[in-house]
Amino acid sequence: MKLTPVMEKFILHWGEMGTRWGVNRSVAQIHALLLMSPQPLNAEEICQILSLARSNVSNSMKELSGWGLVKTVHVLGDRRDHFTTLKDAQETFNIIVEERKKREIDPTLAMLKELSAELDTDKNADKEVKERINNMLSFLEMMTSWYDKMKKLPNSTLVTLVKAGTTIVKLIGKG
Amino acid sequence: MKLTPVMEKFILHWGEMGTRWGVNRSVAQIHALLLMSPQPLNAEEICQILSLARSNVSNSMKELSGWGLVKTVHVLGDRRDHFTTLKDAQETFNIIVEERKKREIDPTLAMLKELSAELDTDKNADKEVKERINNMLSFLEMMTSWYDKMKKLPNSTLVTLVKAGTTIVKLIGKG
DNA sequence: AATATATTTCACTTATTACTGAAATAAAAA
DNA sequence: TTTTTATTTCAGTAATAAGTGAAATATATT
Numbered sequence: 001m002k003l004t005p006v007m008e009k010f011i012l013h014w015g016e017m018g019t020r021w022g023v024n025r026s027v028a029q030i031h032a033l034l035l036m037s038p039q040p041l042n043a044e045e046i047c048q049i050l051s052l053a054r055s056n057v058s059n060s061m062k063e064l065s066g067w068g069l070v071k072t073v074h075v076l077g078d079r080r081d082h083f084t085t086l087k088d089a090q091e092t093f094n095i096i097v098e099e100r101k102k103r104e105i106d107p108t109l110a111m112l113k114e115l116s117a118e119l120d121t122d123k124n125a126d127k128e129v130k131e132r133i134n135n136m137l138s139f140l141e142m143m144t145s146w147y148d149k150m151k152k153l154p155n156s157t158l159v160t161l162v163k164a165g166t167t168i169v170k171l172i173g174k175g
Numbered sequence: 176m177k178l179t180p181v182m183e184k185f186i187l188h189w190g191e192m193g194t195r196w197g198v199n200r201s202v203a204q205i206h207a208l209l210l211m212s213p214q215p216l217n218a219e220e221i222c223q224i225l226s227l228a229r230s231n232v233s234n235s236m237k238e239l240s241g242w243g244l245v246k247t248v249h250v251l252g253d254r255r256d257h258f259t260t261l262k263d264a265q266e267t268f269n270i271i272v273e274e275r276k277k278r279e280i281d282p283t284l285a286m287l288k289e290l291s292a293e294l295d296t297d298k299n300a301d302k303e304v305k306e307r308i309n310n311m312l313s314f315l316e317m318m319t320s321w322y323d324k325m326k327k328l329p330n331s332t333l334v335t336l337v338k339a340g341t342t343i344v345k346l347i348g349k350g
Numbered sequence: 351a352a353t354a355t356a357t358t359t360c361a362c363t364t365a366t367t368a369c370t371g372a373a374a375t376a377a378a379a380a
Numbered sequence: 381t382t383t384t385t386a387t388t389t390c391a392g393t394a395a396t397a398a399g400t401g402a403a404a405t406a407t408a409t410t
Contacts, residue, residue, distance in 0.1 A: 006290050006297075006304065013286045020279055022195045024368060038303050043387080053370045058388060079378065080386065087307055089314035104195055111188045115181050122181075128213050129181065132262055139264035142337055149340040157344060162317055164347060165324040169332060171346050172339060199398060218357080228400045233358060254408065255356065 001049060007036045011050070026052055027060045031069060031085060040073050040082035068095050090155050098151070105144060112137040176224060182211045186225070201227055202235045206244060206260060215248050215257035243270050265330050273326070280319060287312040 003011070011032040018028020029050055034041065041049075043057045052060075061083060064070035069092065072081045086092050115133050119125040150158065161168070178186070186207040193203025204225055209216065216224075218232045227235075236258060239245035244267065247256045261267050290308050294300040325333065336343070 004301070004304070006293055006300070006308070009286065009290060010308070013283065017279060017283060020197045022197055026368075035307060036304055038301065054386095055371075055388075055390090056369055059369090062388090087310075089311045093314070104192060108188065108192060111184065115184060118181055125181070126179070126213065129179070129211055132210060133181070133185070135262075136264045139268070142334070146337045146340055153341065153344065159317070160347065161343065162321045165321055166328065168336065168343055168347065169328065172335065172343070201399075230358075230360090230401070231399050234399090237358090 034085040040084040042080040209260040215259040217255040217257045
């Protein structure tokens, strides 16, 4: 496959953005390439298009699979693995949010709960520190319980909600 | 100031999490320390408590100020700068979201608009590529316009909304 | 102005992460 | 079973980012 200038720009931008999100450039570039590619691509093709080492692609595919962003598919009469990614922005977003929650928010919640418990049994614990830990803990709990409810809704309902925007505020009689 | 075991755990965890979010460990640790500290701290104290070089603290403070997370204050009769951070989880969250939007979403939106325009003037542009770029663009536009509306609301209203959760869905007659 | 203190800059070192290429392993075809 | 093809592992290298300490600059005090 030959990259069009548009594809190339997209891939390069995605690669740079990836680095800001703790995803390495190769991984993000491969994801971007698969987003643009009309067909699934095999590892060899990815190497060639992005000028990456075969081993790098192999590891990157594992990383992307770990995020649930890439699927391995097969082409009739071809032994090699081929890769595709979800093409819908909203679904992609949902997956990334879910993964980040699992990797970053959940451990933080666990840590805060632990600390909160420790502070409860400690008589000379600083009151302010206690307050702040609990403030953080309840904020995160509020957010995650909201998130858990929202993720049960179908995407179409979410879109309706988001588009309704602040008219909801009027319905609920606040603001 | 002497760190309690709770503070220490919190700071170390925050430091690790920072690295996953593209913030370096020192910066995140300093932020965590200021979150816990009852009083504003000067650079020297921060060095000593976290065992960091003076220059590292200097640069980290600049980084944190850039994010709008830290304020410089003064103590009567002391020439040195002292630093504090917002103590409220929700406000902190708001600031970080706003900054990340500015740094990551806005440039991506600009890029997508550019590509979308390019594809419009290109007669042999791949239809699918066009579709995906536009799908992404409209998703991000939807999200940012929603975000812009939400950020105008006072925090208390947001809390009400979040706590209402899916009961809103019933009000709006969906799901 | 001279001295003392506080802060920043910068060249350098150290640590971390990304990437490569060769070798090992796995899987299929002959 | 041997050969071919595909994939992964891994040790080493390259690139990047983080952190240090000395020197320079800035700011206040005497």
